[in-house]
Amino acid sequence: MIHPTQQKQFDTLKNAFAQNRLSHAYLLSGMAGLGKTNFAREFAAFLLCESNRSAGGSRRAMAREATISCTCRGCVLMRADNHPDFMLIKPEEKSRVIKIDQIREMCEKTAQTAHAGGYQVVIISPADSMPVQAANALLKTLEEPSGKIIIFLIDNQKSVLPPTIMSRCQKIFFSANQVDLRLHDNQLTLRDELLNHLEEIQSRRVNPILFNQAWLKIELENIFQKLILLCADLSRLQFANNMSLIINYDAHEKLSQMASKITPMALQKFIDKLLDKKLMTAKGINLNQQLCLEDMFIEWENVL
Numbered sequence: 252m253i254h255p256t257q258q259k260q261f262d263t264l265k266n267a268f269a270q271n272r273l274s275h276a277y278l279l280s281g282m283a284g285l286g287k288t289n290f291a292r293e294f295a296a297f298l299l300c301e302s303n304r305s306a307g308g309s310r311r312a313m314a315r316e317a318t319i320s321c322t323c324r325g326c327v328l329m330r331a332d333n334h335p336d337f338m339l340i341k342p343e344e345k346s347r348v349i350k351i352d353q354i355r356e357m358c359e360k361t362a363q364t365a366h367a368g369g370y371q372v373v374i375i376s377p378a379d380s381m382p383v384q385a386a387n388a389l390l391k392t393l394e395e396p397s398g399k400i401i402i403f404l405i406d407n408q409k410s411v412l413p414p415t416i417m418s419r420c421q422k423i424f425f426s427a428n429q430v431d432l433r434l435h436d437n438q439l440t441l442r443d444e445l446l447n448h449l450e451e452i453q454s455r456r457v458n459p460i461l462f463n464q465a466w467l468k469i470e471l472e473n474i475f476q477k478l479i480l481l482c483a484d485l486s487r488l489q490f491a492n493n494m495s496l497i498i499n500y501d502a503h504e505k506l507s508q509m510a511s512k513i514t515p516m517a518l519q520k521f522i523d524k525l526l527d528k529k530l531m532t533a534k535g536i537n538l539n540q541q542l543c544l545e546d547m548f549i550e551w552e553n554v555l
């Protein structure tokens with residue numbers, strides 16, 4: 252599903268498809284957590300749906316919104332995460348970077364014709380986790396793309412992508428008030444659970460270290476990302492009580508209440524601590540997840 256506020260970006264791509272002028276590479280830019288990868292995956296699903304096959308069959312392309320109920324081979328394979336013409340390239344487990352071999356493999360694969368005879372779609376997420384060598388390997392494919400290939404580069408705006416890459420991409424921007432919270436993998440459930448736990452600690456209804464043990468199986472960085480976005484919203488609410496600025500808009504009532512119960516100084520202290528820990532995980536430092544989470548929630552109780 253595309254978030255309604257991202258429909259404009261989606262329509263831009265659909266129009267380009269209908270007019271047969273899709274670019275080979277798109278740079279989706281905006282802060283982390285806005286659902287850019289999900290957006291690209293949705294467009295991939297749209298492109299790989301066999302009832303959208305006839306490019307130039309614009310009326311049909313425009314009519315199809317989602318592929319949730321479609322039973323064509325492309326949609327079935329996409330839903331099973333098994334489409335041979337779709338590739339999601341991300342840092343491999345425990346790694347923080349996309350390896351040059353992952354890029355080379357993708358370049359070799361896309362040099363051949365698509366299995367289904369249509370488009371091949373690649374998402375590189377986040378593109379700023381490519382070291383220079385990997386970016387250079389990608390550059391060749393961007394310079395001389397073969398056949399119907401579309402590459403989405405997910406750019407979390409750390410401004411580290413080489414200009415040679417950026418200049419070859421069409422740019423699509425996402426802003427903080429265009430958030431897709433309805434992500435895959437129960438991301439919203441996790442966000443809600445974390446928010447509830449913070450709120451219960453704040454109102455002294457729960458022991459901070461008694462949290463859902465299922466969180467120990469979730470990537471720590473993902474948990475930090477959610478906590479940081481929540482705290483960033485608390486901070487925004489404290490400084491400008493403007494709902495349109497907040498990311499977790501659907502939870503604004505609870506967030507407003509929480510923001511009023513903590514001083515800006517204490518909140519910043521907690522955010523600094525979160526950023527410290529997140530940086531450690533980003534550097535690949537192995538933290539004991541149980542201790543690390545206990546530590547964070549005790550800290551939250553203490554700053555209050």
Ligand SMILES: [Zn+2]
Pocket residue numbers: 299300301302318321322323324325326327
């Ligand atoms: Zn389909």
